[in-house]
Each structure stands twice: as structure tokens, then as C-alpha cells.
Amino acid sequence: MYQYDQYDQAMVDTRVAEFRDQTARRLDGRISEEAFRPLRLMNGLYLQLHAYMLRVAIPYGTLSGAQMRLLGDIADKYDRGYGHFTTRQNIQYNWIKLSEAPDILADLATVEMHAIQTSGNCIRNISADQYAGAAADEITDPRPYAELLRQWSSFHPEFCALPRKFKFAVIGSETDRAAMRLHDIGIQIVRNAAGELGCAFYVGGGMGRTPMIAPLINAFVPLDQLITYSEACLRVYNRYGRRDNKYKARIKILVHELGKDEYTRQVEAEFAHLLTQNIEPPLAEFARIKAFFADPAFDPAAPDAMPNGDPAFLRWVKANTAAHKARGYAIAVISLKPAGGIPGDASADQIRTMADLARDYSFDEARVTHTQNIVLPHVRKADLFALWQKLVDADLATANLDSIGDIIACPGLDYCSLANARSIPVAQRISEKFAAPVRQDAIGELKLKISGCINACGHHHAGHIGILGVDRKGVENYQLSLGGSEGADCSLGTITGPGFSEDGIVTAVEQVTEVYLAQKQGEERFLDTYRRIGMAPFKEAIYG
Amino acid sequence: MVEPQLRFRDDAPVDSPAIGLADFTAGSNVAAVRIEAGEDARLLLPHLASLRLVEIVFPAFTDGRGMSAARVLREAGYAGELRAVGAVLVDQLAAMRRCGFDAFAPAKPLDAKDAEAALARWGIVYQSAADGVRPIWALRHAAAG
Amino acid sequence: MNILTGNDLKSGAVVWWDGGAWSHDVNAAADVGSDGDAINAREEAAQRVVSAYIIAADAGPHGIRPAHIKDRIRALGPTVRLDLTLQPGDADAATRVI
Numbered sequence: 001m002y003q004y005d006q007y008d009q010a011m012v013d014t015r016v017a018e019f020r021d022q023t024a025r026r027l028d029g030r031i032s033e034e035a036f037r038p039l040r041l042m043n044g045l046y047l048q049l050h051a052y053m054l055r056v057a058i059p060y061g062t063l064s065g066a067q068m069r070l071l072g073d074i075a076d077k078y079d080r081g082y083g084h085f086t087t088r089q090n091i092q093y094n095w096i097k098l099s100e101a102p103d104i105l106a107d108l109a110t111v112e113m114h115a116i117q118t119s120g121n122c123i124r125n126i127s128a129d130q131y132a133g134a135a136a137d138e139i140t141d142p143r144p145y146a147e148l149l150r151q152w153s154s155f156h157p158e159f160c161a162l163p164r165k166f167k168f169a170v171i172g173s174e175t176d177r178a179a180m181r182l183h184d185i186g187i188q189i190v191r192n193a194a195g196e197l198g199c200a201f202y203v204g205g206g207m208g209r210t211p212m213i214a215p216l217i218n219a220f221v222p223l224d225q226l227i228t229y230s231e232a233c234l235r236v237y238n239r240y241g242r243r244d245n246k247y248k249a250r251i252k253i254l255v256h257e258l259g260k261d262e263y264t265r266q267v268e269a270e271f272a273h274l275l276t277q278n279i280e281p282p283l284a285e286f287a288r289i290k291a292f293f294a295d296p297a298f299d300p301a302a303p304d305a306m307p308n309g310d311p312a313f314l315r316w317v318k319a320n321t322a323a324h325k326a327r328g329y330a331i332a333v334i335s336l337k338p339a340g341g342i343p344g345d346a347s348a349d350q351i352r353t354m355a356d357l358a359r360d361y362s363f364d365e366a367r368v369t370h371t372q373n374i375v376l377p378h379v380r381k382a383d384l385f386a387l388w389q390k391l392v393d394a395d396l397a398t399a400n401l402d403s404i405g406d407i408i409a410c411p412g413l414d415y416c417s418l419a420n421a422r423s424i425p426v427a428q429r430i431s432e433k434f435a436a437p438v439r440q441d442a443i444g445e446l447k448l449k450i451s452g453c454i455n456a457c458g459h460h461h462a463g464h465i466g467i468l469g470v471d472r473k474g475v476e477n478y479q480l481s482l483g484g485s486e487g488a489d490c491s492l493g494t495i496t497g498p499g500f501s502e503d504g505i506v507t508a509v510e511q512v513t514e515v516y517l518a519q520k521q522g523e524e525r526f527l528d529t530y531r532r533i534g535m536a537p538f539k540e541a542i543y544g
Numbered sequence: 545m546v547e548p549q550l551r552f553r554d555d556a557p558v559d560s561p562a563i564g565l566a567d568f569t570a571g572s573n574v575a576a577v578r579i580e581a582g583e584d585a586r587l588l589l590p591h592l593a594s595l596r597l598v599e600i601v602f603p604a605f606t607d608g609r610g611m612s613a614a615r616v617l618r619e620a621g622y623a624g625e626l627r628a629v630g631a632v633l634v635d636q637l638a639a640m641r642r643c644g645f646d647a648f649a650p651a652k653p654l655d656a657k658d659a660e661a662a663l664a665r666w667g668i669v670y671q672s673a674a675d676g677v678r679p680i681w682a683l684r685h686a687a688a689g
Numbered sequence: 690m691n692i693l694t695g696n697d698l699k700s701g702a703v704v705w706w707d708g709g710a711w712s713h714d715v716n717a718a719a720d721v722g723s724d725g726d727a728i729n730a731r732e733e734a735a736q737r738v739v740s741a742y743i744i745a746a747d748a749g750p751h752g753i754r755p756a757h758i759k760d761r762i763r764a765l766g767p768t769v770r771l772d773l774t775l776q777p778g779d780a781d782a783a784t785r786v787i
Contacts, residue, residue, distance in 0.1 A: 007668055007680040018665055022635060027699065029736045030655070035633055038606060047740060049763050051701035080773055095773075097700045121606065151670045151680070157642035158615055158673065161608025238612045277619055279672040281681035288684065342769055413759060414767040422762075424769045474757055476787070 001064055001365060002147050002292045004112045011154065012109045015116055019043050020102035027099065042122060042160070044092075044115030045101050048417050052096040054104060055118040060128035060146040060170070061089030061368040065359035067111045068366055072351030078104050083351060085336060085344040087408060087459055088167070089127050089368040090118055094415055116154055121162045123153035123234070129171045129178050130369040133293060134331050134377040136323040140189050140197055142172035144290040145226065148281065152227050159234050163241035164249035166234070167206075178370060179462060179486035181205045181214045184251045185233060190220065198222050203233055203263070204255030207456035211492045212252040217264040225271075228280045232271035236263065295326070296363035302328025302380045313388050315437060316399035321384065330381050332362075334374040334391060335398040335406060339435035340428050343409040344372030353394040361387050370459075371408055371447075373401070404446040404513065405431045408459050412452030412469060413476070419452035421469025421476035426450055429506045434513075443513055446526045449484075462486035464527045465512060466493040467505060478505035482512065482538060483530050496539055511541045548627055548647040549654060550637075558597040558625070578629070585613035592622045599649070602630040611643045618644035618674035634658045638666050644674035690720035690748060693728060694760065695741030703763045704738055711738055714775070715764035716752040751785055761786040 004012075019039075026036045040046075044055040056071065063071075071091055075083045078100050079093040086092055096104070108114055118125055126146040133141040149168055153159070159166070169178045172189040180186035186202040198220040205214030221229045240258075242248045255263045304327050306317065322331040334354060337343050346354070354374055358366040361383050367375035379387060391397035400406045407430060410416065412423030427450055434440055449463030453470075460466035466481040477499040484493030500508050515538050516526045524532070551557065562576035565583045568591070576597035579585055588595065598617060600610040614626055625647050628640050632650040637659060640648070648654075672679050678686075692715075693706035704711035706728060708719035721728055725743035732738055745756040755761050766774030768783035776782040 005684070007683065010668060011670065011680075014665060014667075021661065025658070030658070033698075033736075033739050035605065035635075039635055047696055047701055049759070050703055050766060051696075094767075099699045121608075154670050155639075155666070156671055157639035157669075158611045159608070160636070160639050161606050161611065235612050235615075238608055243607060243609075273619070277672070281679075282685055284685050285681040413762055414769050417759075419759075422768065428769065471758075476758065 001062060002059075002143075002289065008112070008151075009109075012112070012114045012116070015043070015114060015155075016102060016105045016109050019105055023098060023102050038120055038161075040098075040101075041120035042117055043101070043105065044118035045096070045098070046119060046417075048094065048415055049413075050415065051094060052098055052101065053092055053094050053415070054096045054101060054115060055086065055088075055090050055092040056108060056113060056115050057118045057125040058090050058113075058368050059150050060126055060132065060143050061130050061370075062128075062132070062143060063113075063366055063368070064111075065355045065364045065366070067113055068355035068358060069352050070107065070111045070113070072348040072355065074104055074107060075348035075351060077107075082345055082347045084342075084411065085346065085368050085372045085374070087370045087372060087410070087457060088118075088125055089130070089370055090125055091368070094411075119165075121164050121166075122160055123156060123162075123166045123168065126150050126153070127167070127169045127178055127183075127370060129173060129176075130367045130375050131177060131322060131331055131377065132172060132367075133295070134324050134329075135173055135175075135177075136325045137175055138173045138325065139191060140172045141290075141293050142170040142187075142189055143293050144286060145172075145187065145189060145199070145223075146170045147289050147292075148226065148286060149230065152230065152281075156234075159238055162234075162238055163243050164246070164251075166237070166251065168230075174488065176486070176488045176490070179459065179490075181490045182207055182211070182459075182462060182486060183214065185230070186214050187226075192220050196222070199226055199229075201229065201233070203267075204252040204260070206250050206252045207459060207461045208250065209247050209454045209456075210250075210252065211456070211461040212256065213490050213492070214252070215255070215260045217260060217267065223286065224280060224283050225275070226280075228274045228277075229267075229271055231279060232267045232274050235270050235274075236266045240266075296365075296378055298326040298329060298378070299380065300327070302326075303382050304328045306330075306381055307385050309385055312397075312399070313385055316388055316391075316397055317384060319399040319403065320401045321379075324378065326378070328381055330379050330384060332376045332379045332384065332387060333369070333401050334376065334396050335400055336373050336396075337400060337406050337431060338395065338398045339405060340432045342424050343407050343427050346374075350394055350396060353390070353396070357387060357390060371402075371406065373406070399437070400440060402445045402447060403440045404434045404443050404448055404465075405440055406447070407431055408447075408449040408463070410451050410453075410458035412450075412458075416452060418455055419469070420454075420471035421452050421478065423450045423452040423458055423467075423469055426467060426469070426478065426502060426505060429502070430509055433506060433510065442517060444525055446513070446516075447485075448509070459486065460484070461492045462490075463493060464525075464530070465509060467509075470499060472499070476502060478502065480505060480508050480512075480542070482535065483527065485527055494535060496535065497543055508542045512538050515541045548649045550659060551625075551647040552641075553625055553646050555625075562597055562599045575624075579613060581607050581609045581613075583613075585616045586620075588617065588622075589620050592617070592620060592624075595622065596624040597627060598622065598624065599627045599629045600645075602628060602632055605631040605633045605636065607631070611639065614640070614643040614645055615674045634662050637662045642669065642673040642675045642677070690746050690753075691722060691725055691743050692718040692746045692753065692755070693721050693725050693741060693743055694718070694755075694763070695732075695738040698737055698739050705764075706732070706741075715755070718746070718753050758787065
């Protein structure tokens, strides 16, 4: 894992002091709310329905046991005993006091954490493949690239008042586990014909009101030009992105309106100019960062046989583990989606338990996934049973990864001031309805995603089944869409038709799964069947 | 003419008012020009040698286009005064300095002490920008370089 | 009735104008009639409360009920964590809000 040196530490410490000063000026009235708002947002602090909410950055979703433990302690000390893991691989707390926010940032800084640029119209926390450094199918670990980008983007003076927020994702595998092409910039690390590593740049993707899949604008940016190329992409956006309409301000609209080719031409011209400015960190800096992400000391003698035993354990192994690159190891995923639970929520005790488990079973490392689960990336197969038993004790052993119970849901109208409808109760009712293992197993892989408003924090466009909450004359209403996917086969869902009440949407989801089970051929997943048979049979079942 | 509240230059200020970009590029022979957000700073590049003051207008503190405009001019070698005009807040001064501004004419005067503190706060920086400050990556590899 | 609501600057907590001060209890909310804007302007200058706005509400059998669901949820707390709401002992509170 990356570790701060004195410079990184000085940057976060300075930020804490700066925000303490800004908060003091706000509390004594020297700064207006209007002027303070962007300052607090750049430190992850929102004003939500019931209180301030603090979003803490977990860069590329990677954190140590000590960092995870502190997140649990913050939940107890400053919040109400729990936290919410988000689709940006971050964690947020729902009951924060403005007057205490600087103290929380100071606590975070003691374990090399911060809340820098987790909101606001700036470059947000860089996300990455949650299996980075562990996945069997990886070309290279994307996190050194993400860390290089993190440092470049932190307090970037030119890009602190962009037209709108800006999200990067970086992956290093063919398999896209980070919804890379649904980001403002998605970077895939690739190898060229000469065997060198470089970056494929996809620019202008996103969800929200106008979902778009990012087009490829450069298939191979050499590694020693990554920052310069990123700067060129951002400068063109900062200069020409729309500022007249908040809903048209994301880079996807600029790329769409200019056309991919014209946007690319402008970027290449800016890039050629910036290459003369020597803004790129040397490869020695990349090498320094990369050294932190070296493999932990895997035991070459670790037994490779998958353990046998309790059927419930075997079911968990089947559902919640993935192939590891090292013999004798597995990637284990802790589901934060118990039937009837709140997706992504974990109590302070659960967070501390996960910290202990990371320390004891995974070389002191954990990951947060954009699907709101926690990964222990490096677990000896021989330890899986002991790990599972401890998860059972902590109510963390739900075996439902990528199944219909593993729902992504945004906080919705229960917490969020932007929401139009509640998301969590819908997720709870659906996960309860499909809780029976036999039913869940029959349905297999089915990614269900719920957003409580058009901003799409719950990624509904990318759900095999997507649900969007809307406000219909003061009453919650839910639109259903089918056929979205966030992976390498990225696609956007199609709305089935008129929306539903809360009861109605649960029934409609059930009807959709019944059509799938009746129509599925062979080993088809829900998405495969939908793509083969199209919308009509589903529509007929739902609307009659 | 907008008087700067803060100015970090030793030369004498230009005493003639800045004119708009359209008038300037139409052929005016003055040393001071003003560009609005959304105007292309690169149109000034052929004239940099004769310019002594460029005012860049910030219509709202959330509008960061002027940041890019400033860097574009500095990267092209402009050495005259670069003045941020309009919606300039105390907490943006440090970033503006990094982008190459060396004078500030905020629409609403800044508290002098707050401004001083904001400008003194960031001793080290992560990126290369227009202020010539060596970024952290350069400090890290100074011995090797 | 028209009532005035916002969030406490320091804590972020939901507050309601009770005629002389800000209360955490929606049932303490005063009908501001057509004075809402004036009170709001005065209170904004005092900088104790942020994002204050006027809403329509009804006085009903269970107390004051804001017209819009968002404000009813603000008045109660998250419907999915009744233990954290202002009425932790009332199992029907969430149903009434919707």
C-alpha cells in the first residue's frame, strides 16, 4: 500500500489547518454560506436532510486495517455508530456537526486519510478496480497510476472551479470491474505491440440525467505522458465545458456536442503544447509509487485446494470469493447487503471487525467496491473457513455477491437532499423477497441498482435491472429499466414503461425474474436472456 | 480602471484603462487589455511583447475559466501584470497565484489578514504550474535529478 | 399554514421557527402566515440557520404535517432507521410520513 512521506503528510495537515480556519470564519460569520459551500464541499462536507454529511476519501478503494479501524472509531466518536460505503469507493457519515468536522479531518490525517475533493466541481477521488493487485486476469496493478493521478489532481490550481464534478477510474484488466467507461475519464492500462505499458483514454462517459458510454479518444498514451495528457483533457474541458446549464456541464456533453473527433483534436493540440511545459513527473516518481504496491509476501507453500465443509460455508465460497493471481490464495468479498438491510451500511463494530480481519487474514489490506461491499484481497484458501466463521459471528457472512440481493442503492430520500424518492426501503423489500438461497441461486447473476433521483448515484442506468425513484406530484414513484451493464459489455438500460408505486415495483421485479427463469436457455445469465429475447416478453408480463 | 487591492510586482502599474479583447484585436495599440470569461486568451499571443497588463474577469467565484486563461498566457511567456478582477475570494488567492496572477482586484475587498494567511499557507505543491514552484515530485527526486 | 424550516448552522440539525426561536420539533412550528420572507431575511443575517425556506403544512391529529414528503422525512428522521428519529418508540411513524 502507498505510504505518505513528509510531503504528503504536510499536504493533508495543511488542509486540516486551512479547513479549521475556514470553518471558524464561517461560524463567526466572516464567510457567507454561498462562499463557504464550495469550500466545505471540497472537503467532502454536504448539508443533507438531517445534518451535515462527511464523505471521506478512500483513494482507489484501498485501505489498511488501521485506517479501517479509525473509520469505525469516527462513526462512534462523531456520528451515530455507523457509516455508509458508497459507489465511489468512499465512506460517508450522516450525522456530522460542522463544528466538529475539522477535528474529524485531523483524526483522519493521523492515519494518512482525508476528505479532499470528495465533492465539489473538481477532480474527485480516483477509483480503480477493487481487485487490483490480486486479480488473476490483471495486466498490471492500476493503483500506482491512480496514486500518481491522485497527487496531480489534489489542490490542482487550474481545475478547482470546473464546470462540474469530474471522475476518473483506472483499471488494469480486460474485465472491467470499475464501470470505467461510465466515468468522465476512464483509463485502461494496456500493453502495445512493443510490450510497453500505456494508457487507453476513454473520455466523456457518465450516468446522471444524460447517461453516456465514454468513447476511446487515445488508444495508447505512454506512461511518461499520463499526467500531461490528463491535463490537456481537463484544460479543454475547463475552457469550453458548458457553464450555462448545470445539467449540461459534465464533460460528456462537451464531447458529445463537439463530437469525439473534434474534442480529441483539441486535446491533442493542447497536449502538444503542454509537452513543451515539462509538467510530467519523472518515471522515477512512478517507480517510487509503484514500489509501494509490490506484492505482499505470499506463501509459496500455501495449499491450493479449496477447503470443504459446511454447506453454508461452501455457498459463501462459491458466491463471495474470486480467483487470485497467487497460488493458494483467494479474493474474499464481505457483502454489506444482508436481506432486509441497508446496502453499504456497516456499524462501528462491524467496521472494526473488518479491520481486524484485514489485519489477520489479508496482509492488513482491505478494499471498498463500487458495489458497496468490502474486499479482503489476499486470503489464504486454507484460512477461508476461519474467516467465514468470524464473519458469521459479526453478521457479515451474507453469500450473495452479484446476485439479486447484492443491490446497489443510493441513500435516497431518507438522507439525501437531492433525492426525489426513497431508495433504501425498495432495496430492503426486494432483498427480503429474494432472500431464500434457493431462489437467489436459481436466478444467478443479476445486478439490481436503485437511484433515488436522476443523478444516478445508485447506477440504475447500468443495472441489469435498474430502478429510478421519481417524485410524481409529491408521491414516490419508481421507473423500471432493463438491460444495463457496467462491464466490458457496457450498455445502458431501457425503461420498461410507466412507473410503479413502492408495492408495484417490487411485484414488477418479481415478474421480470419469472420471465427470465421461464425463458432462460442453458447457462444464460439474466442479461444474456434479456439481450436475446428483448424487452417485449418482459413488458407483457409486467403490464399485461 | 480597476485598482488592484493586492499587487505582487515591483514595476509601476499601467495607468491607462484596459480595453476589451475585441477592440484590442481590432487594432488598438494600448498596453492594457481585459478578457472576459469565455474569451480566448490565445488571441493575445501574437501581442504579448507589447502588453503590460492583462485583466482577467471572474464573473462568479465558481467560474474557473480564468485559471486556464492565466496559465495559457504565462506558458506563452507573458511577463506583464496579470490581474484577477471580479469575483475573487480569499480562499482562491493561492490557486490564482499558482496559475500566474500577480495582482487582484476583487469586487468585494478582502480582509487583509485573511488574505495574508491564505497566501502564506501552502508552502509545497503537488503540480507544476505557472508560479515556478518546484512540485513535490521534483523535491523527492532532487538528488537524482 | 405556512411554516419556516432550515438547518442549524453549527450542527446541521433540522430546525423549525417557533415564533421566537428555532426548535427541533416540527410541532413547535409557528404559522408565519405571510411574514415568512421577512423572518427569513432577518434570520439569514443572524447566521444561525442555513438554507431556510417556507413550506406549506397542515395541523392534523398527529401534529403538524408538512405538505411535501421531503419535509415530512426531515421532520421525523430517516424512515429506515427509526431508532435514530425523533420518535424512536413509534413503529408507525414511518408509515404516517409517507
